[in-house]
Amino acid sequence: MAELTFSLIVMGISLFMLLNSAAVAVYAERRIAAFIQNRVGPNRVGPFGLLQPIADVLKLILKEDVTPTLGNKALHTIAPMLPVFTALITIAVIPFGEGIYITDINVGVLYLLAVASLGVYGVTLAGWASNSKYSLLGGLRAAAQMLSYELPMGVAVASVVLFAASLSVVEIVDSQEVWWNIIRNPLGFIIFTVAAFAEANRTPFDLVEAEQELVGGFHTEYSSMKFGMFFLAEYMHVVIASMLITTFFLGGYHLPFAGLWLPEMSPVWKGILDVSVFVAKTGFFVFFFIWVRWTIPRFKYNQLMKLGWEKMLPLAILNFVVIAGAILLYNEFF
């Protein structure tokens, strides 16, 4: 019972943090984009424009909700709910600190992969239900792109599982107490990060909503908070992708080589330290996502598919085989 109470408290705080971090990410994106392009960015609402996301959400809620007459009304309504839903339930198995997690299931990695692959439904259904040519093309592109990049992502995660010898996310983080996976498995880190960009539909892989060719892509026909939910979900997926990169490759809440030098601490201080380290790493990767978006131009669609199937997937499989062999040799001789 005490355990359930604790996990409910963690759930409440982390849901609150996740929803707010999406708003903060929107603000950060606009400010950083402005900085990179030598503009000012939003700076009118509140101090430094910090209240801009709240003003945006309020405006979106008070706008008219237009459903195209020829589209499929039920699917058009359900589609924006799916990305928000999947983004919110991903945090169930991510450990934020030592002993600080909502739940620890022994198939946590499979849960994460299963939930991540649900995200494609929202985008594809939105494209299908709008009955608009731009939307349909955007939805189709999204389906093919997200399916393609799920394979290298899955193999990269499998190479992480090799080190931990467990599918529990908590044990994967524990296995990195001394050596982070980014040091033991650098190629896997790069493959996972690139695939995460494609899964979150971020530049250079944002073919799904390429403005120049597809207007708004899959959300051309969406208005008011229905559009806002897609927008919110995109930034929540960025935050969650950053959390997953941190968890799988940067040792989660561990400081570098923490197992070697970190002294014993009282549980409260350790908890505060762990959560701040985790938030700092996640924050860095959110910044990295934004930085890349305003630096690198977009791929062409055939280049995107070629990169996924002809380069990333064979490379990921090669990386997996080499690491499996290396661990076996290491166990044999040491």
Next chain:
Amino acid sequence: MLEQYFPILILIGIAAFLSLAFMLASKLLGPKRPSTAKLQPYESGMDPLGEAKDRYSVSFYIVAMEFIVFDLEIIFIYPWAVRYQELGIGTFWAMMVFIAILTLGLFYTLKKGSIDFDLRRVPQNRPDIKP
């Protein structure tokens, strides 16, 4: 064992409630002033031409089918990755053979041109451009 999944159930409930609440907020608070032009699909200001649900490239279907095949095979790798350090060298070679067949299949389908989104049409008067 199963009580570990109970928090996930609660979280699913909260997530479903939150996404419904967002949806209802704009449904209830937004104005409603529909007009024929507003409800038409957007086509850059023109009247929409034909049905949107037209035929599209078969490559999308092929990608989806290939995804199912390879994703299933990757799922088979996971249980092995968890236990192989205890199972020893025999299962290692067995898995290597499995992965070799998988990779061979991948290269075969690529060679057959399954992931082919390149533009096919060459301008008539430019034979020097290869498709």
